[in-house]
Amino acid sequence: MAEPWLQARSLRRVYRRGPSEVRAVDGVDLDVARGEFLAIVGASGSGKSTLLNLLAGLDSPTGGSIRVAGQELTALDRRARASYRARRVGMVFQTFNLLVHHTALENVELALAFNGAPRRDRRARARAILARLGLVDRLDHWPGGLSGGEQQRVAIARALVKEPEVLFADEPTGNLDEDNSLQIAALLGEFNARGLTVLMVTHDLALARGSARRLVRMHYGRLAEAPAWEAP
Amino acid sequence: MSLRDVLGIAVGNLRRVRLRSFLTVSGVVIAIGAFVAMLSFGAGNRRLVTQQFQELGLLFTMQVTPRAESDSTRVPLDDDAVRALGELPGVELAFPLDDLPVTVRLLGRESETTAQALPRAAFTTRLYSRLAAGEAPGEDGAGDAMVTEALLDELDIGDPDSVVGARLLLEMRVASADSGFAEAFAVDPDTLRDRLARVRLDSLSDQGYRRRLVFREINEATSRFMRGFMAGRTLHDTLTVRGVLEGGHQGQRLRVGPVIVPVATALRFHGAGLPPEPMALMRAAGGGDLFATEQAREGEFPQVTLQLDPRADHAAVADTVRALGLRAFSFAEQYDEIRRAFLFFDLGLAAVGLVALITAALGIVNTLVMSITERRREIGIFISLGADTRDIRLLFLVESAVIGLVGSIFGIALGWLVTRIASGVAKAIMTRQGLPPMEVFALPLWLILMAVGIGLGVSLVAGSYPAARAAKVDPVEALRGE
Numbered sequence: 001m002a003e004p005w006l007q008a009r010s011l012r013r014v015y016r017r018g019p020s021e022v023r024a025v026d027g028v029d030l031d032v033a034r035g036e037f038l039a040i041v042g043a044s045g046s047g048k049s050t051l052l053n054l055l056a057g058l059d060s061p062t063g064g065s066i067r068v069a070g071q072e073l074t075a076l077d078r079r080a081r082a083s084y085r086a087r088r089v090g091m092v093f094q095t096f097n098l099l100v101h102h103t104a105l106e107n108v109e110l111a112l113a114f115n116g117a118p119r120r121d122r123r124a125r126a127r128a129i130l131a132r133l134g135l136v137d138r139l140d141h142w143p144g145g146l147s148g149g150e151q152q153r154v155a156i157a158r159a160l161v162k163e164p165e166v167l168f169a170d171e172p173t174g175n176l177d178e179d180n181s182l183q184i185a186a187l188l189g190e191f192n193a194r195g196l197t198v199l200m201v202t203h204d205l206a207l208a209r210g211s212a213r214r215l216v217r218m219h220y221g222r223l224a225e226a227p228a229w230e231a232p
Numbered sequence: 233m234s235l236r237d238v239l240g241i242a243v244g245n246l247r248r249v250r251l252r253s254f255l256t257v258s259g260v261v262i263a264i265g266a267f268v269a270m271l272s273f274g275a276g277n278r279r280l281v282t283q284q285f286q287e288l289g290l291l292f293t294m295q296v297t298p299r300a301e302s303d304s305t306r307v308p309l310d311d312d313a314v315r316a317l318g319e320l321p322g323v324e325l326a327f328p329l330d331d332l333p334v335t336v337r338l339l340g341r342e343s344e345t346t347a348q349a350l351p352r353a354a355f356t357t358r359l360y361s362r363l364a365a366g367e368a369p370g371e372d373g374a375g376d377a378m379v380t381e382a383l384l385d386e387l388d389i390g391d392p393d394s395v396v397g398a399r400l401l402l403e404m405r406v407a408s409a410d411s412g413f414a415e416a417f418a419v420d421p422d423t424l425r426d427r428l429a430r431v432r433l434d435s436l437s438d439q440g441y442r443r444r445l446v447f448r449e450i451n452e453a454t455s456r457f458m459r460g461f462m463a464g465r466t467l468h469d470t471l472t473v474r475g476v477l478e479g480g481h482q483g484q485r486l487r488v489g490p491v492i493v494p495v496a497t498a499l500r501f502h503g504a505g506l507p508p509e510p511m512a513l514m515r516a517a518g519g520g521d522l523f524a525t526e527q528a529r530e531g532e533f534p535q536v537t538l539q540l541d542p543r544a545d546h547a548a549v550a551d552t553v554r555a556l557g558l559r560a561f562s563f564a565e566q567y568d569e570i571r572r573a574f575l576f577f578d579l580g581l582a583a584v585g586l587v588a589l590i591t592a593a594l595g596i597v598n599t600l601v602m603s604i605t606e607r608r609r610e611i612g613i614f615i616s617l618g619a620d621t622r623d624i625r626l627l628f629l630v631e632s633a634v635i636g637l638v639g640s641i642f643g644i645a646l647g648w649l650v651t652r653i654a655s656g657v658a659k660a661i662m663t664r665q666g667l668p669p670m671e672v673f674a675l676p677l678w679l680i681l682m683a684v685g686i687g688l689g690v691s692l693v694a695g696s697y698p699a700a701r702a703a704k705v706d707p708v709e710a711l712r713g714e
Contacts, residue, residue: 050708058616059708079620086618097613097711101248113237114618158617 003070004031005197006055006166011064013050013221024050025061026221032199034165037192039200039212040223047221048201049170055199056089056168057081069165086114090159094171096151098143104130104154105139108161115162129157133187149180156187166197173207185211233623235630242631245603256599257639259592264643264687267585268679269650274578276651276674281570289358290563294538294550296326297559307557308532317536320552322544327354328533330498336491337401338379338473339394341387347402348489349498357539360492365392366475374494377402377471381478383490392476400471402493406505407464407513415460416453461513464505469497589686592639593694596632600698603631604705611702612710621703628702632695633688640687647683648675 013025024047032038040048053059055066057073066073068088076084085091090111098107108126117125130139133153143151152172159167169188173181181204189211192198202208208215217224246253285291296317298309307313309328318326330349335342354360355368355378369376377400384392435441471493506513538553540546546564553560604611611624651673659669 053708056616058711079622082615082618082620082623085616091616093616093711095711097609097616099610099613101244111617114233114614114623116233119234119236 005034005069006032007067008055009065011051011054011066012062013054013059014062023221025054028223030223032197035195035197037189037198037211037213039202039208039215040218041202041205041208041215042218044203046218048218051218052168052170052199052201056091057084086116087162088165090162090164090167092152092155092159092167092169092172094174096143096155098151098154100143103140103142104135104146107143107154108158111158111162117162125161129161130154133157148176149183152176152180152184153187156184160191166199167191169198169200171202172200173202173204181207233619238623238627238630242627242634246631246634252599253635256595257635259595260636260639260687260691261643261646263585263588263592264640264683265646265650266588267582267686268644268647268675268683269654270581270585271578271679272647272651272673272675274574274581275676275679276672278571278574279674280670280672285563285567291567292540292542293359293563294540294546294553295561296536296538296553297534297561298532299557299559305557309536309558310532313558314533314536316556317538317553320549322541322549323538324541325353325357325539326536327351329535329537330533331489332404332498332501334491335403336383338387339389339398341389343383343386345383345386345490347491347493347498349495350492351495360477362478364476364478366396366473369474369494374496375471376474376494378475378477378492379473380490381476384476386490395473395476398473400473402469402471402497404467404501405464406467406501407461408505409461411464412457412461416457467501471497589690593690596635596691596694597697600628600632600695601701604698604702608705608710611705612707615707616711624705625699625703628699629692629695632691632699636688636691637684639691640684643687644680644683651675
């Protein structure tokens with residue numbers, strides 16, 4: 001059997017809070033195939049966001065390994081991990097995390113600046129992805145002037161403009177109403193259908209079931225042994 | 233991320249907090265302005281000194297004087313010595329300097345001043361070739377004189393050309409033992425009658441009275457001798473003004489006498505007798521010959537000036553002169569010492585400027601540390617998008633550098649403005665005090681580059697601490713955002 005595109009083994013992340021330890025991720029084994037849409041569900045504080053941050057290269061594990069396309073992520077140095085985030089990974093957050101002093105277009109362009117894309121291509125590519133997400137008339141708007149759904153779409157555009165191999169979405173609908181949540185979920189499904197690997201963390205089981213093809217549950221830093229749900 | 237991208241983000245961030253950035257940059261502007269103004273003063277003075285040394289050719293000039301009279305190894309600075317000095321390797325010309333106290337009459341005006349004897353060859357040196365009018369003495373310049381602009385100022389003659397070709401009457405009073413003795417032994421019948429009338433004939437048998445009488449007569453004879461000696465006599469010479477030399481004003485430290493006369497004239501004046509001064513008489517008495525004149529006694533010059541080959545090793549020439557038993561004073565050595573003194577002066581001024589810069593640097597640290605607190609989420613976003621800690625550090629360093637660069641540029645402009653105002657005030661004061669107005673400030677390219685370099689350097693050092701702190705921001709914590 002071929003090696004999964006993303007593979008975590010015995011992954012641990014322990015935080016020290018004074019004399020005590022918090023095992024946010026405690027021995028997680030996870031395989032993700034290329035093009036998969038995996039939802040990680042669990043209660044608040046179960047460690048799912050920490051797991052996502054570890055897989056995205058935003059945080060460093062205390063132990064275990066993460067292999068991405070056969071390459072050991074934990075063995076990469078600081079710059080190589082930054083490059084991994086810049087070129088292969090897209091991230092979407094619950095609170096959108098847009099730069100409030102930059103327009104929608106500038107926020108998206110910024111991802112390409114870190115990605116190393118030629119300066120002359122950046123604006124056109126940013127415009128194209130925003131247009132594709134239905135934001136063509138919001139290009140010069142500040143994030144504060146956009147609705148929650150529009151802000152999250154700008155965030156998705158920023159994550160996808162660099163054409164990453166995987167999208168890590170951390171509670172992408174957590175701050176949205178139902179309609180916008182469905183729109184975002186549909187959008188992620190659409191990109192996944194075109195080959196993008198998506199790992200989504202959510203506490204919304206219905207949303208997870210409605211959009212992901214596989215679902216795992218996280219509880220006190222560990223994954224449920226059997227897949228919680230898999231699309232037929 | 234390219235440096236251009238980082239620069240764009242940095243400038244954008246600074247523009248967003250305009251007031252804070254303006255105040256921080258203002259601190260740098262004031263500090264750099266003070267730094268530039270102070271060093272500009274040092275640079276201006278150094279330039280003035282260098283200019284004077286170069287214009288007068290002093291860097292290639294050495295002055296030779298005899299050792300102290302009490303020195304047993306003393307060698308006379310006579311014609312032979314001048315000849316020997318002129319033949320030393322590296323010496324282009326050796327000429328003696330000799331000052332004479334004279335009274336000058338020119339165009340109906342009169343001044344008591346100093347005449348300086350110079351050979352014609354001396355007018356080929358830079359010091360004596362800066363002409364305001366006329367020309368240097370010619371081949372047969374035995375009757376030629378040169379005057380300086382300073383003398384014309386003293387005589388209240390405005391146009392230098394007006395004196396070229398004019399007759400210059402030179403007078404010098406000389407004294408000699410002859411005139412003293414003539415006065416001492418002169419017998420005036422009226423005075424003699426008075427003196428005889430004062431003699432008490434009935435007391436002549438008293439030895440004490442006779443002794444007092446002899447002492448009184450000797451004292452009076454000495455007084456008459458000194459009166460006769462000091463009165464001396466007046467020598468005259470009439471010369472033609474051939475040219476006017478630039479400068480010569482008091483305070484310019486020029487070795488140019490107000491009037492320059494041929495060596496032959498000086499020798500004739502010297503040979504005529506001693507200067508009418510008690511000290512000259514004492515020296516002559518000490519030499520054992522009261523009837524000698526200064527020149528006749530020694531045939532010696534008080535000073536010889538050497539014009540050196542610019543390529544020569546001046547220190548080696550000075551050593552050779554000293555080995556001949558003479559004293560050597562090198563302007564080049566003095567210039568080096570002045571430059572050393574200026575270096576310490578500049579360092580002192582720079583230290584004051586640096587205190588202001590340190591204050592400005594603390595302003596930069598404060599601004600950037602505040603900025604980190606406000607921009608934690610932004611830092612987290614950058615890292616999630618692929619920024620490395622190095623990029624974050626670079627971003628804050630670039631912001632700091634932009635503050636330093638902009639502050640330096642405007643600081644230099646401020647410093648320049650301050651020096652222009654100070655220069656205007658200084659010139660006005662100089663003019664009011666009758667001094668020629670001089671530019672005491674300079675803003676050379678090295679000072680501009682140094683100001684930019686120091687402004688940038690200090691801001692980068694100041695920015696390094698906030699930059700290091702920014703690079704340590706935990707992106708996970710920052711993105712959580714509560």
